[in-house]
Amino acid sequence: xxxxxxxxxxxxxxxxxxxxxxxxxxxxxxxxxxxxxxxxxxxxxxxxxxxxxxxxxxxxxxxxxxxxxxxxxxxxxxxxxxxxxxxxxxxxxxxxxxxxxxxxxxxxxxxxxxxxxxxxxxxxxxxxxxxxxxxxxxxxxxxxxxxxxxxxxxxxxxxxxxxxxxxxxxxxxxxxxxxxxxxxxxxxxxxxxxxxxxxxxxxxxxxxxxxxxxxxxxxxxxxxxxxxxxxxxxxxxxxxxxxxxxxxxxxxxxxxxxxxxxxxxxxxxxxxxxxxxxxxxxxxxxxxxxxxxxxxxxxxxxxxxxxxxxxxxxxxxxxxxxxxxxxxxxxxxxxxxxxxxxxxxxxxxxxxxxxxxxxxxxxxxxxxxxxxxxxxxxxxxxxxxxxxxxxxxxxxxxxxxxxxxxxxxxxxxxxxxxxxxxxxxxxxxxxxxxxxxxxxxxxxxxxxxxxxxxxxxxxxxxxxxxxxxxxxxxxxxxxxxxxxxxxxxxxxxxxxxxxxxxxxxxxxxxxx
Amino acid sequence: xxxxxxxxxxxxxxxxxxxxxxxxxxxxxxxxxxxxxxxxxxxxxxxxxxxxxxxxxxxxxxxxxxxxxxxxxxxxxxxxxxxxxxxxxxxxxxxxxxxxxxxxxxxxxxxxxxxxxxxxxxxxxxxxxxxxxxxxxxxxxxxxxxxxxxxxxxxxxxxxxxxxxxxxxxxxxxxxxxxxxxxxxxxxxxxxxxxxxxxxxxxxxxxxxxxxxxxxxxxxxxxxxxxxxxxxxxxxxxxxxxxxxxxxxxxxxxxxxxxxxxxxxxxxxxxxxxxxxxxxxxxxxxxxxxxxxxxxxxxxxxxxxxxxxxxxx
Numbered sequence: 063x064x065x066x067x068x069x070x071x072x073x074x075x076x077x078x079x080x081x082x083x084x085x086x087x088x089x090x091x092x093x094x095x096x097x098x099x100x101x102x103x104x105x106x107x108x109x110x111x112x113x114x115x116x117x118x119x120x121x122x123x124x125x126x127x128x129x130x131x132x133x134x135x136x137x138x139x140x141x142x143x144x145x146x147x148x149x150x151x152x153x154x155x156x157x158x159x160x161x162x163x164x165x166x167x168x169x170x171x172x173x174x175x176x177x178x179x180x181x182x183x184x185x186x187x188x189x190x191x192x193x194x195x196x197x198x199x200x201x202x203x204x205x206x207x208x209x210x211x212x213x214x215x216x217x218x219x220x221x222x223x224x225x226x227x228x229x230x231x232x233x234x235x236x237x238x239x240x241x242x243x244x245x246x247x248x249x250x251x252x253x254x255x256x257x258x259x260x261x262x263x264x265x266x267x268x269x270x271x272x273x274x275x276x277x278x279x280x281x282x283x284x285x286x287x288x289x290x291x292x293x294x295x296x297x298x299x300x301x302x303x304x305x306x307x308x309x310x311x312x313x314x315x316x317x318x319x320x321x322x323x324x325x326x327x328x329x330x331x332x333x334x335x336x337x338x339x340x341x342x343x344x345x346x347x348x349x350x351x352x353x354x355x356x357x358x359x360x361x362x363x364x365x366x367x368x369x370x371x372x373x374x375x376x377x378x379x380x381x382x383x384x385x386x387x388x389x390x391x392x393x394x395x396x397x398x399x400x401x402x403x404x405x406x407x408x409x410x411x412x413x414x415x416x417x418x419x420x421x422x423x424x425x426x427x428x429x430x431x432x433x434x435x436x437x438x439x440x441x442x443x444x445x446x447x448x449x450x451x452x453x454x455x456x457x458x459x460x461x462x463x464x465x466x467x468x469x470x471x472x473x474x475x476x477x478x479x480x481x482x483x484x485x486x487x488x489x490x491x492x493x494x495x496x497x498x499x500x501x502x503x504x505x506x507x508x509x510x511x512x513x514x515x516x517x518x519x520x521x522x523x524x525x526x527x528x529x530x531x532x533x534x535x536x537x538x539x540x541x542x543x544x545x546x547x548x549x550x551x552x553x554x555x556x557x558x559x560x561x562x563x564x565x566x567x568x569x570x571x572x573x574x
Numbered sequence: 575x576x577x578x579x580x581x582x583x584x585x586x587x588x589x590x591x592x593x594x595x596x597x598x599x600x601x602x603x604x605x606x607x608x609x610x611x612x613x614x615x616x617x618x619x620x621x622x623x624x625x626x627x628x629x630x631x632x633x634x635x636x637x638x639x640x641x642x643x644x645x646x647x648x649x650x651x652x653x654x655x656x657x658x659x660x661x662x663x664x665x666x667x668x669x670x671x672x673x674x675x676x677x678x679x680x681x682x683x684x685x686x687x688x689x690x691x692x693x694x695x696x697x698x699x700x701x702x703x704x705x706x707x708x709x710x711x712x713x714x715x716x717x718x719x720x721x722x723x724x725x726x727x728x729x730x731x732x733x734x735x736x737x738x739x740x741x742x743x744x745x746x747x748x749x750x751x752x753x754x755x756x757x758x759x760x761x762x763x764x765x766x767x768x769x770x771x772x773x774x775x776x777x778x779x780x781x782x783x784x785x786x787x788x789x790x791x792x793x794x795x796x797x798x799x800x801x802x803x804x805x806x807x808x809x810x811x812x813x814x815x816x817x818x819x820x821x822x823x824x825x826x827x828x829x830x831x832x833x834x835x836x837x838x839x840x841x842x843x844x845x846x847x848x849x850x851x852x853x854x855x856x857x858x859x860x861x862x863x864x865x866x867x868x869x870x871x872x873x874x875x876x877x878x879x880x881x882x883x884x885x886x887x
Binding site: 108246265295297 | 607610611612613614619621622624625654656657658659664667668722725729730733736737738739832833834835837841842844845848
């Protein structure tokens with residue numbers, strides 16, 4: 063939130079005399095001045111483009127700077143008005159009525175209205191963006207008048223408010239759709255900031271300046287700079303030297319390097335979990351996995367606590383469930399459902415008729431499955447008689463072989479734990495990307511329709527029952543939730559965002 | 575001399591075509607599913623196929639290369655598949671960063687290596703042994719270790735220089751100096767060590783030549799013998815090594831750019847190559863080849879100027 067001047071140390075004079083005479087200016091961005099309210103955010107995630115149809119979770123702050131969303135999602139996950147001031151569901155939960163603000167304009171004077179909402183939602187649905195599937199059930203956007211629209215869904219979708227507070231709800235100027243190529247690098251929204259193209263280097267640094275006459279809540283920074291780094295060493299050094307105001311540090315060793323650093327505050331974020339996504343519960347590729355006892359044996363074989371200590375310096379929480387702490391389905395007791403018990407694992411395998419073990423082939427993407435994780439899993443499973451064979455794959459290869467060719471029974475992944483329970487159900491439980499073989503069971507078949515047609519609060523008990531069923535039937539082999547560090551310097555405070563690995567842009571404040 | 579330069583230039587242009595073709599063919603081997611990376615794991619096969627068609631990946635390699643070459647010859651290197659930025663603009667933003675490092679390291683290396691090499695070659699004895707030991711140590715120290723120590727001491731602990739970032743020369747000269755000093759220092763350690771040994775060896779060789787003995791016997795001042803005759807003849811091999819160092823820095827800058835968070839083409843190469851962003855990678859390959867050709871040409875011309883016999887080679 064400043065530009066710091068490095069000491070003009072005379073002792074450095076031997077190296078660069080001219081430099082010392084003139085003073086060294088930090089590279090953290092911003093301009094000169096006594097109180098330069100520029101927020102410098104460092105990140106390792108950057109957007110494919112600034113066209114909102116390409117927005118995804120970790121890159122959302124890049125879009126929030128220049129686009130408003132229909133709903134605002136607060137740090138705790140609660141929905142508040144933004145471009146939409148009210149929203150109501152019909153009794154069947156297939157019609158969502160939105161009341162829109164009538165006093166918002168785009169830069170070129172185009173009015174934000176129902177027609178703009180319709181154009182944006184339909185474009186998002188038809189796009190090839192990563193989250194376009196969210197709106198696959200949107201049958202029609204009915205524009206009642208300039209400030210009222212009704213979204214008609216083919217079937218109830220409890221995550222709709224989430225979508226509208228996230229990528230799908232970002233509203234761009236429909237006039238810009240005619241030149242979609244331009245929109246990729248020149249955002250055109252109604253948001254609190256404007257992209258400063260002259261200072262921005264796409265792929266490296268995005269610089270935003272306050273938008274004049276912004277209709278909404280004035281954010282406390284005159285500008286925001288988001289700098290992308292390809293490693294956390296540079297980010298940590300930047301935080302230590304005050305060139306960066308805030309960043310989320312994921313790597314446990316880098317987190318350790320920040321411990322005790324003066325002036326820095328660390329807030330834990332539990333978002334991603336690491337574990338085996340066990341797709342093959344019907345035993346299509348590995349027949350043995352069709353037996354629940356075999357899947358339970360896998361869970362009992364893994365020494366989660368030791369893995370967490372050795373691989374992540376204990377920075378995380380062991381778990382046996384895929385529902386995150388911000389979701390209604392989360393049940394703390396399920397974190398410890400599968401204790402490390404090799405004897406029980408062997409017994410379960412014997413009861414399943416596999417006392418001599420079996421071979422499990424899994425793809426290994428080294429960016430996730432490090433040598434330590436690979437050897438740890440291999441060793442734990444070998445202890446109970448299961449031969450784990452790693453097949454090395456690179457990222458592109460993995461996506462094709464795992465998700466398209468369905469060559470493997472499981473895949474070790476780091477996955478975000480969504481705050482929206484329905485997104486967890488859609489992504490991980492219903493047939494689809496992470497349920498490749500379309501496996502289901504009686505309990506899931508009974509609970510999912512109830513959850514789908516209930517309000518979120520009404521579904522709490524059913525979500526918990528669903529979660530327990532998934533854990534008891536060993537649909538997955540989660541290891542632990544990984545604790546990341548949201549680091550801020552003495553000039554900034556930041557609140558973690560429920561269901562996101564990084565805070566929303568609205569969550570930063572100057573320190574008092 | 576002009577025919578010599580024209581010959582080298584023609585060879586460089588030929589090299590540019592050969593490297594572009596080989597690189598394009600290698601990049602066309604489908605190890606990375608670019609479309610699926612762009613669309614995410616959950617994309618349907620139809621969407622992936624459509625994206626492949628949009629990127630032209632459904633076309634034969636030769637057809638794609640012909641199209642790329644045709645565009646490239648008109649100055650259009652395309653746009654990044656992953657960030658939508660214009661390739662020339664993207665490289666244009668980053669090239670000054672890496673060139674700052676390369677030129678800085680070359681300057682520092684030329685000065686220090688010359689000083690150390692001549693000092694050791696002329697003085698011999700304890701001075702020579704000291705320079706040799708320093709050379710071996712400087713060359714043997716792992717580059718990443720040197721860089722990390724330098725950043726921790728001079729940036730994180732002493733706060734004399736910024737730990738990360740780059741300020742363009744056009745924005746602020748002191749700012750630019752502050753951001754490139756430590757990276758240049760990091761890269762110069764091994765470069766000075768290597769080139770100083772080359773200069774030392776060349777100086778010793780030339781000093782043993784008969785014509786040097788003759789010049790001395792004719793009563794020429796030692797300083798004139800050294801600077802006018804010895805250095806001129808000893809410089810040619812040192813220049814060649816310096817040129818190779820310069821070219822090597824294009825790759826060697828990757829680590830330093832990453833640790834110092836410098837947005838140069840070194841770190842860019844790693845980032846975009848691992849994704850399979852063909853337009854950007856081809857742009858980087860062409861930039862690198864042009865740099866190599868220009869450097870080699872400059873070195874050849876300088877060597878040819880210093881030693882006219884080399885022009886005939």
